[in-house]
Amino acid sequence: MKKELFALKGTICYSKNQREMIFMEDSYVVCENGVCAGVFSQLPEEYKDIPVEDMGNRLIIPGFTDLHLHAPQYAYRGTGMDLELLDWLNTITFPQEARYADLSYAKKAYSIFVDDLKHSFTTRACIFATLHRPATELLMDMLEESGLATMVGKVNMDRNGSPELQEESAKASAADTRQWLEDIKGRYDHTYPILTPRFTPSCTDELMAELGKIQMEYHVPVQSHLSENFGEIAWVKELCPTSRFYGDAYDMFGLFGTKPASNTNAAHTANNSAASTANTDSGISNDSANGINICPTIMAHCVHSTDEEIQMIKDQGVYIAHCPESNTDIASGIAPVRRYLDMGLHVGLGTDVAGGFSLSMFRAIADTIQVSKLRWRLMDQSLAPVTLEEAFYMATIGGGSFFGKVGSFEKGYEFDAMILDDHNIRHPQEISTRDRLERLVYLSDDRNLVGKYVQGRKVI
Amino acid sequence: MKKELFALKGTICYSKNQREMIFMEDSYVVCENGVCAGVFSQLPEEYKDIPVEDMGNRLIIPGFTDLHLHAPQYAYRGTGMDLELLDWLNTITFPQEARYADLSYAKKAYSIFVDDLKHSFTTRACIFATLHRPATELLMDMLEESGLATMVGKVNMDRNGSPELQEESAKASAADTRQWLEDIKGRYDHTYPILTPRFTPSCTDELMAELGKIQMEYHVPVQSHLSENFGEIAWVKELCPTSRFYGDAYDMFGLFGTKPASNTNAAHTANNSAASTANTDSGISNDSANGINICPTIMAHCVHSTDEEIQMIKDQGVYIAHCPESNTDIASGIAPVRRYLDMGLHVGLGTDVAGGFSLSMFRAIADTIQVSKLRWRLMDQSLAPVTLEEAFYMATIGGGSFFGKVGSFEKGYEFDAMILDDHNIRHPQEISTRDRLERLVYLSDDRNLVGKYVQGRKVI
Numbered sequence: 001m002k003k004e005l006f007a008l009k010g011t012i013c014y015s016k017n018q019r020e021m022i023f024m025e026d027s028y029v030v031c032e033n034g035v036c037a038g039v040f041s042q043l044p045e046e047y048k049d050i051p052v053e054d055m056g057n058r059l060i061i062p063g064f065t066d067l068h069l070h071a072p073q074y075a076y077r078g079t080g081m082d083l084e085l086l087d088w089l090n091t092i093t094f095p096q097e098a099r100y101a102d103l104s105y106a107k108k109a110y111s112i113f114v115d116d117l118k119h120s121f122t123t124r125a126c127i128f129a130t131l132h133r134p135a136t137e138l139l140m141d142m143l144e145e146s147g148l149a150t151m152v153g154k155v156n157m158d159r160n161g162s163p164e165l166q167e168e169s170a171k172a173s174a175a176d177t178r179q180w181l182e183d184i185k186g187r188y189d190h191t192y193p194i195l196t197p198r199f200t201p202s203c204t205d206e207l208m209a210e211l212g213k214i215q216m217e218y219h220v221p222v223q224s225h226l227s228e229n230f231g232e233i234a235w236v237k238e239l240c241p242t243s244r245f246y247g248d249a250y251d252m253f254g255l256f257g258t259k260p261a262s263n264t265n266a267a268h269t270a271n272n273s274a275a276s277t278a279n280t281d282s283g284i285s286n287d288s289a290n291g292i293n294i295c296p297t298i299m300a301h302c303v304h305s306t307d308e309e310i311q312m313i314k315d316q317g318v319y320i321a322h323c324p325e326s327n328t329d330i331a332s333g334i335a336p337v338r339r340y341l342d343m344g345l346h347v348g349l350g351t352d353v354a355g356g357f358s359l360s361m362f363r364a365i366a367d368t369i370q371v372s373k374l375r376w377r378l379m380d381q382s383l384a385p386v387t388l389e390e391a392f393y394m395a396t397i398g399g400g401s402f403f404g405k406v407g408s409f410e411k412g413y414e415f416d417a418m419i420l421d422d423h424n425i426r427h428p429q430e431i432s433t434r435d436r437l438e439r440l441v442y443l444s445d446d447r448n449l450v451g452k453y454v455q456g457r458k459v460i
Numbered sequence: 461m462k463k464e465l466f467a468l469k470g471t472i473c474y475s476k477n478q479r480e481m482i483f484m485e486d487s488y489v490v491c492e493n494g495v496c497a498g499v500f501s502q503l504p505e506e507y508k509d510i511p512v513e514d515m516g517n518r519l520i521i522p523g524f525t526d527l528h529l530h531a532p533q534y535a536y537r538g539t540g541m542d543l544e545l546l547d548w549l550n551t552i553t554f555p556q557e558a559r560y561a562d563l564s565y566a567k568k569a570y571s572i573f574v575d576d577l578k579h580s581f582t583t584r585a586c587i588f589a590t591l592h593r594p595a596t597e598l599l600m601d602m603l604e605e606s607g608l609a610t611m612v613g614k615v616n617m618d619r620n621g622s623p624e625l626q627e628e629s630a631k632a633s634a635a636d637t638r639q640w641l642e643d644i645k646g647r648y649d650h651t652y653p654i655l656t657p658r659f660t661p662s663c664t665d666e667l668m669a670e671l672g673k674i675q676m677e678y679h680v681p682v683q684s685h686l687s688e689n690f691g692e693i694a695w696v697k698e699l700c701p702t703s704r705f706y707g708d709a710y711d712m713f714g715l716f717g718t719k720p721a722s723n724t725n726a727a728h729t730a731n732n733s734a735a736s737t738a739n740t741d742s743g744i745s746n747d748s749a750n751g752i753n754i755c756p757t758i759m760a761h762c763v764h765s766t767d768e769e770i771q772m773i774k775d776q777g778v779y780i781a782h783c784p785e786s787n788t789d790i791a792s793g794i795a796p797v798r799r800y801l802d803m804g805l806h807v808g809l810g811t812d813v814a815g816g817f818s819l820s821m822f823r824a825i826a827d828t829i830q831v832s833k834l835r836w837r838l839m840d841q842s843l844a845p846v847t848l849e850e851a852f853y854m855a856t857i858g859g860g861s862f863f864g865k866v867g868s869f870e871k872g873y874e875f876d877a878m879i880l881d882d883h884n885i886r887h888p889q890e891i892s893t894r895d896r897l898e899r900l901v902y903l904s905d906d907r908n909l910v911g912k913y914v915q916g917r918k919v920i
Contacts, residue, residue, distance in 0.1 A: 075889055076891075077899075077902075078898060078901070078902035078903045079899060080898075081898065082845070082847060096889075105889075108888040109888040112887070116886070328830045328831075329830065331836060331845065332837070333837050333838065334838070357899075357902040357903060369541065370789065371788075371834070373788060373791040374793075374838075375838075376791060377793050378834075378835075385542070388541070388542070427535055428565060428568040428572060429535055429536070429569075431536075431539065435540075438541065442537075442817040443537070
């Protein structure tokens with residue numbers, strides 16, 4: 001299926017860079033073996049005989065990467081929206097996640113989630129499952145079947161859960177994680193494992209140290225939560241009194257990005273393989289060298305990160321998953337995304353279902369712009385609001401680059417594309433292509449998505 | 461059509477009071493001559509033979525009142541979202557509104573607006589048109605035809621517009637307004653005029669004084685904008701140096717709610733008729749007495765109102781149209797709605813299209829809750845976030861009461877009802893009726909609306 005050579009014709013929109021977009025009407029984007037061969041206003045001679053699907057004036061844009069969401073929480077999205085993080089976890093989230101011990105419930109719930117994700121604007125996603133290995137593997141099976149490209153994590157949590165939702169011990173959690181990684185070895189083409197310590201309050205030092213070992217051994221990337229909520233941050237300080245700041249509590253165990261091995265406390269030798277064997281296909285940056293501990297890491301939120309923490313995020317190439325809807329719903333605050341962008345950090349967008357209620361990455365773009373305006377107005381007028389172009393970049397290349405060359409139509413990028421029909425967003429006047437895109441950001445729903453390709457595969 | 465007697469059966473949800481809701485499954489709401497006869501778990505003997513439409517487990521809720529939106533701006537909703545109020549007006553809004561001088565353009569644009577409004581969650585609305593009389597009357601014709609109940613204002617603006625969008629003089633503006641009110645006299649059953657000075661920067665003192673006279677003469681209510689943006693507020697102070705605060709610049713001309721005639725500067729005698737002849741059917745409060753100047757007034761925004769202004773809003777019964785989406789998009793700020801609710805002010809919700817981009821009043825409810833959380837987190841932890849119940853109340857009775865007994869299913873309320881089918885918001889587990897409603901707040905779109913009644917009329 002990936003061996004195809006074809007072109008889509010339509011109104012093509014993608015990021016030129018972080019601040020500018022390219023809009024090309026009646027143009028072609030060519031896919032060759034799952035990879036973009038470029039965008040052309042006229043098909044070059046070498047492609048003149050390839051199949052062309054003409055989308056008319058529909059928009060063709062790169063797929064979006066949802067850098068942070070919780071599959072089991074999709075079941076109760078949009079409910080229980082009156083709580084802050086820690087209460088929300090204990091009252092709603094933990095009891096609901098405990099249900100995934102029951103595989104038949106998991107099947108029912110994940111079927112809905114995967115079907116809706118497939119029909120959403122997301123082509124790639126980094127997903128938290130639950131601590132349950134069988135349900136996590138089931139979710140991965142379903143995601144593989146969907147055609148999307150995803151990273152999925154069996155969650156680790158050996159403390160501060162509930163009687164129904166907590167692993168027996170650090171050792172048991174680590175053993176189960178190894179078992180999971182063994183179970184799925186070679187099983188998927190485009191579904192990848194990602195280590196997922198829930199967050200510091202859920203994982204003992206012993207478990208974190210085990211995960212550090214597993215990371216080095218299996219070369220899997222890592223995802224977790226960071227500096228989301230004041231109560232959470234204070235709690236981490238209590239639980240890890242020797243950490244200098246929240247992020248340091250991950251870094252102490254080698255779970256916070258890429259750095260010289262000599263600096264890590266995790267007692268492992270350096271590793272010069274790809275970031276992850278399981279992720280060889282995903283294109284995760286592979287510029288390791290002896291003496292470097294490569295741990296591609298996503299940290300969700302970073303709403304209240306200190307200067308020191310931000311510096312370490314930068315120095316160690318940690319990805320920030322900005323989740324504006326969730327940060328609003330759980331009343332966490334508004335992350336200083338303008339600052340992160342200006343510092344050149346890796347910032348992608350996450351829906352954080354079910355802290356966020358919507359799967360729509362267009363909505364995540366809109367929310368990013370909107371909360372940045374409120375932050376500017378209410379908190380700090382030195383940080384200008386985020387523009388449409390910048391938020392679009394975050395949703396495409398910003399998060400996509402965690403998967404490799406993903407999120408653009410430039411030559412060499414993996415071919416993730418969405419076809420958008422916006423005729424139902426009616427207007428009496430002529431409007432520009434940029435206006436059409438801006439309207440989709442604010443006004444689209446799943447009806448506007450009429451085609452989706454991931455790595456060259458036609459998914460819908 | 462209004463003489464019908466019938467019942468709808470389903471899962472009925474409405475506000476018990478500002479803080480609590482009533483949820484009744486398998487129950488009946490009875491409509492008698494356009495008015496609610498009550499909600500019953502079993503149909504009383506007297507109604508046992510009336511036609512019953514069984515909606516199964518669909519939700520039946522009162523209609524929503526959109527207390528503030530601009531019909532001509534619907535054409536460019538969701539575009540040009542990078543500007544603050546005054547720049548946005550000059551760069552985008554004024555040139556776009558100028559197009560409504562062309563009646564054929566107006567017809568094209570308003571057809572889309574009215575059709576979308578009809579199929580939205582709105583049953584009642586207070587709408588700004590443009591300064592053009594013919595286009596305003598066309599809009600009113602179309603709205604009447606739609607079956608919705610609306611108040612519509614020909615906009616007044618005789619200064620600080622653009623060459624294409626400004627009336628010739630205060631006198632010309634007043635004359636045109638009188639002509640408009642004469643033109644439509646007796647023309648509509650459920651479409652009402654409302655005086656609409658755009659905002660103080662657009663109206664000279666002379667025009668405001670004329671409008672004060674017209675208000676007294678025609679007994680029409682008034683809508684305008686108040687304390688939305690810092691630049692705007694400073695400008696009003698310059699333009700009206702004798703006003704004590706922004707609201708006072710309306711009050712000086714008798715355009716700011718209800719108060720003893722002796723306190724008004726507008727040189728008119730008191731009036732003891734209903735608030736408006738044109739609005740007799742609308743049920744606007746009619747408790748006038750000699751010596752009282754009744755001017756039912758809606759002021760949109762009130763984001764930055766001073767204590768003095770808030771006190772006058774309270775004392776004179778002015779309605780606040782809270783427009784959270786717009787206040788976010790144009791980076792105005794977040795209004796202290798908790799304070800307004802606690803003070804017992806009249807607060808309804810507005811979409812403020814196209815400062816807001818969405819016509820959905822469910823979204824307005826969600827936005828109200830969301831921004832109240834950010835305000836609590838970022839600005840003032842003494843003002844608790846708004847709850848689902850409170851925001852629902854604002855969208856129904858809060859704004860509806862500007863039209864009279866509107867926004868509830870209690871006996872005596874006008875029969876405005878919406879039938880909601882939420883089966884596409886899938887879930888694997890049992891959920892409560894309140895959860896179903898909360899999900900519609902966050903996740904609904906027009907597909908979820910399968911029936912709508914206004915004043916007993918079946919609209920869709």
